[in-house]
Amino acid sequence: MGPHTLAVSELARRCHEETLRFRRAEPRDDSFCFELFERAVARRDPDAWAAILAQYRGIVLAYVSQHAAAQLRESDDYWVNRAFQRLWMALGPERFGQFPDLPSLLKYLKLCVHSVLLDEVRARRAGTLSSLDALPESTPAAHDAEDSAIRALAGQQLWAAVLREMHDEAERRVAYLSFVRDLKPAEIYRRSPHLFASVADVYRIKRNLLDRLRRNPEIRAHIA
Amino acid sequence: MHPSSTSHPNPDDVLAYVDGDATPAVVAHVEGCDVCAEQADALEATQAGLTRLLYRFDCPDPLTLGEYALDLLGPEQRQQTAAHTLECDACASELQQVRAYLAAEAPFREDVTGRLRRLVATLLSPASGPRSLATAALRGAADSAARVYQADDLTVSLSRGDGPGHLIGVIIATSPDQTPADGGQARLVSGSQTVASSPIDDLGNFEFEDIPPGVYLLELQLAEALVIVEGLQVR
Numbered sequence: 284m285g286p287h288t289l290a291v292s293e294l295a296r297r298c299h300e301e302t303l304r305f306r307r308a309e310p311r312d313d314s315f316c317f318e319l320f321e322r323a324v325a326r327r328d329p330d331a332w333a334a335i336l337a338q339y340r341g342i343v344l345a346y347v348s349q350h351a352a353a354q355l356r357e358s359d360d361y362w363v364n365r366a367f368q369r370l371w372m373a374l375g376p377e378r379f380g381q382f383p384d385l386p387s388l389l390k391y392l393k394l395c396v397h398s399v400l401l402d403e404v405r406a407r408r409a410g411t412l413s414s415l416d417a418l419p420e421s422t423p424a425a426h427d428a429e430d431s432a433i434r435a436l437a438g439q440q441l442w443a444a445v446l447r448e449m450h451d452e453a454e455r456r457v458a459y460l461s462f463v464r465d466l467k468p469a470e471i472y473r474r475s476p477h478l479f480a481s482v483a484d485v486y487r488i489k490r491n492l493l494d495r496l497r498r499n500p501e502i503r504a505h506i507a
Numbered sequence: 508m509h510p511s512s513t514s515h516p517n518p519d520d521v522l523a524y525v526d527g528d529a530t531p532a533v534v535a536h537v538e539g540c541d542v543c544a545e546q547a548d549a550l551e552a553t554q555a556g557l558t559r560l561l562y563r564f565d566c567p568d569p570l571t572l573g574e575y576a577l578d579l580l581g582p583e584q585r586q587q588t589a590a591h592t593l594e595c596d597a598c599a600s601e602l603q604q605v606r607a608y609l610a611a612e613a614p615f616r617e618d619v620t621g622r623l624r625r626l627v628a629t630l631l632s633p634a635s636g637p638r639s640l641a642t643a644a645l646r647g648a649a650d651s652a653a654r655v656y657q658a659d660d661l662t663v664s665l666s667r668g669d670g671p672g673h674l675i676g677v678i679i680a681t682s683p684d685q686t687p688a689d690g691g692q693a694r695l696v697s698g699s700q701t702v703a704s705s706p707i708d709d710l711g712n713f714e715f716e717d718i719p720p721g722v723y724l725l726e727l728q729l730a731e732a733l734v735i736v737e738g739l740q741v742r
Contacts, residue, residue, distance in 0.1 A: 349611060351604070373570060381579055390609060394573040397608055401569035401601065431568055438564025445557070461554070462561040464595070467526055486519040490550070493522070497553040506556025 286318035295334035313385035325379035352400040369395040628656035672718040
């Protein structure tokens with residue numbers, strides 16, 4: 284019997300068997316697990332989704348433990364749940380056709396693990412860190428797609444307000460590289476020597492625009 | 508301490524102090540001057556507020572970067588992401604990280620061979636041992652130069668087939684009610700490379716063809732054991 288004709292419970296059982304074969308490096312048939320994913324993701328079958336969570340929870344846990352940011356101060360279960368939530372939100376019926384086989388789906392599931400961990404890394408240390416190896420012991424904040432979207436929108440609005448205060452390309456460059464890229468004046472000068480006479484020139488421009496920005500009521504309202 | 512106004516550093520130097528780039532003299536002054544310290548605090552507060560809200564606001568989120576790495580983005584978004592990562596060190600670094608992470612081997616696949624009983628076979632005298640049983644199980648022409656090996660309760664018989672590079676083998680258990688080999692795999696290994704592999708059938712037979720001349724390690728992976736024949740010369 285083909286997988287399309289099987290009930291979810293039987294599909295889940297066959298998927299489990301084939302997954303065990305995979306773990307033993309034996310030949311296996313991916314069609315049962317793939318059918319389970321299709322019903323869960325493309326057809327939004329709740330029973331199939333529950334089966335996917337049960338079947339792949341261990342694998343996702345392994346993905347979490349494999350990640351450099353796994354030492355973030357949340358339980359592994361928290362990241363497993365967030366990863367599945369991310370998969371549910373990111374993959375719908377309209378996108379399922381992009382995944383031709385089970386390995387491509389599992390790779391995307393692994394990407395979901397990475398994305399929820401990286402979202403947290405970015406949020407915790409906005410502005411000062413470039414490495415996953417050193418993370419602060421600050422209170423974790425729960426971040427989801429909605430939080431990220433709100434932050435991006437707020438950033439766009441603030442940036443638009445900042446741009447309205449800029450007088451020329453040199454100021455725009457200093458503002459962008461200082462606040463959006465968190466670069467120091469010496470690095471700004473190194474990247475754009477044609478715009479500035481010296482590092483001191485960058486400091487002068489930056490100090491002027493900081494003084495101007497903190498007097499702007501709209502910008503003060505944003506950063507208050 | 509309240510230094511006179513004529514000794515205050517340039518306001519740009521106060522900003523350098525905020526950024527950690529000031530000279531020792533400026534640092535000493537700011538830390539001892541209420542006026543300059545207040546100025547530094549104001550600059551720092553404004554800068555920190557702006558950076559907190561603007562840092563990487565225009566960077567693609569980690570999921571988008573990952574989808575770019577997996578070539579799942581549409582043409583326009585792919586182009587935008589590519590252009591951005593060329594200019595943004597942080598995103599270029601994250602792109603490298605996600606590619607390495609996605610390419611890393613899954614940690615949950617079991618190392619099957621590590622669990623098996625390893626048996627190094629011993630060469631018996633040529634044509635000695637349970638040869639008649641081994642010969643009866645051979646496919647193709649029997650070869651008087653068959654080499655017989657013993658590993659625990661398993662016997663391996665190897666002989667040349669038709670033509671050079673053709674090797675025929677059979678593995679049987681001396682215990683009559685045991686069928687050790689069904690579903691197993693035979694491999695010829697040179698160095699760390701598997702040169703050839705063959706399934707082992709339900710009678711214990713396996714076969715290799717077109718094997719280049721050389722000395723090989725033969726591995727016979729069974730359900731509960733890995734039998735190894737060392738120094739197997741193929742002419």
